[in-house]
Amino acid sequence: MREKTEIYSHIDHTLLGQTATLPELFRLCDEALDWGAASVCVPPCYVKNAADYLSGSVKVCTVIGFPNGYNSTEIKVKEAERAILDGACEIDMVINMGMVKDRRLREVEEEIKAVRTACRDAVLKVIVETCFLNDYEKEALCRIVDSAGADYIKTSTGFGSAGASEEDVALFAECLKDSNVRIKAAGGIRTPEAADRFLDLGADRIGSSAIIRGEYL
Numbered sequence: 001m002r003e004k005t006e007i008y009s010h011i012d013h014t015l016l017g018q019t020a021t022l023p024e025l026f027r028l029c030d031e032a033l034d035w036g037a038a039s040v041c042v043p044p045c046y047v048k049n050a051a052d053y054l055s056g057s058v059k060v061c062t063v064i065g066f067p068n069g070y071n072s073t074e075i076k077v078k079e080a081e082r083a084i085l086d087g088a089c090e091i092d093m094v095i096n097m098g099m100v101k102d103r104r105l106r107e108v109e110e111e112i113k114a115v116r117t118a119c120r121d122a123v124l125k126v127i128v129e130t131c132f133l134n135d136y137e138k139e140a141l142c143r144i145v146d147s148a149g150a151d152y153i154k155t156s157t158g159f160g161s162a163g164a165s166e167e168d169v170a171l172f173a174e175c176l177k178d179s180n181v182r183i184k185a186a187g188g189i190r191t192p193e194a195a196d197r198f199l200d201l202g203a204d205r206i207g208s209s210a211i212i213r214g215e216y217l
Contacts, residue, residue: 001196005036007211008192010199012061012090012184013037014209016158025049032058035212038205039090044083051087061090061123064115067159069094069129073111080118090123091115092154092184092207095141097132105140112148125152125184125205131162138168142175151180152205156187163187166201173202190214 013032015024025046032040032054039059042050050060064079065071071079080091093115099108116124126145130138145153153172155164164185172183185198186207191214195206 001193002199004192007195007199007206008035008037010204010206011037011195011211012039012041012186012205012207013212014041014158014186014207016041016043016063016066016209020046022046022049026053029053029058031212031216035215037212041090041092041207044079044086047083047086047088059090060088061092061125062088063092063094063127063157065094065096066092066127067094067157069096069127070098073114076111077114077118080115080122084118084120084122088122090125091119092125092127094127094129094157097129100128100133100137100141105144108141109144109148112145112150116149123152124150125154126150127154127157127186129157129160130155130165130168131160135171138171139175142172142179142181146176146179146181152182152184154184154186154205154207156207158187158207158209160187164189164198166197169198169201169203 015028039061041061062083065076164187182204184205185203189208190210
């Protein structure tokens with residue numbers, strides 16, 4: 001198993017509950033600083049607070065179209081633009097699942113491209129919510145995320161019926177083996193040991209609200 005410090009350097013330390021408060025946000029930032037997290041992933045309304053508090057010491061990530069993904073493309077673009085202005089340097093967007101189920105895959109790609117443009121130089125992670133997908137759709141979305149120019153494909157919001165699975169991360173890794181797209185596993189990953197297994201399977205980032213928090217319990 002990797003050293004904990006290495007594992008933590010891959011974690012997007014996350015606070016996305018509906019009742020998240022400013023004191024909880026500042027605690028999250030302190031924990032990320034203490035343990036060397038890759039980023040803090042926070043609600044859009046708290047991006048500026050986190051960016052001001054951290055002053056570049058830890059990356060600030062936020063979510064758009066979250067958690068259901070059915071906002072219009074125009075709204076997702078505006079959300080991304082606002083988040084970048086507020087200090088986010090990483091954006092996790094949720095795709096429109098209805099478009100996927102309708103096989104309107106070109107529209108899914110065009111939406112990702114629009115958000116990619118809005119993100120400028122920021123990292124873009126695309127949440128595909130694997131619990132709602134069959135393998136054909138997962139493979140198709142790997143190709144779409146790659147073609148659209150996103151930086152990561154992400155398994156889950158953590159608000160769906162299931163989170164990350166080892167099988168899905170392995171599938172993504174195989175589909176993207178010749179691509180520059182990286183993998184973020186998120187949803188239900190609560191221990192360093194579990195995170196280590198996902199890293200072994202090909203994940204580069206781990207979204208978790210529990211792993212670093214566990215150091216304080």
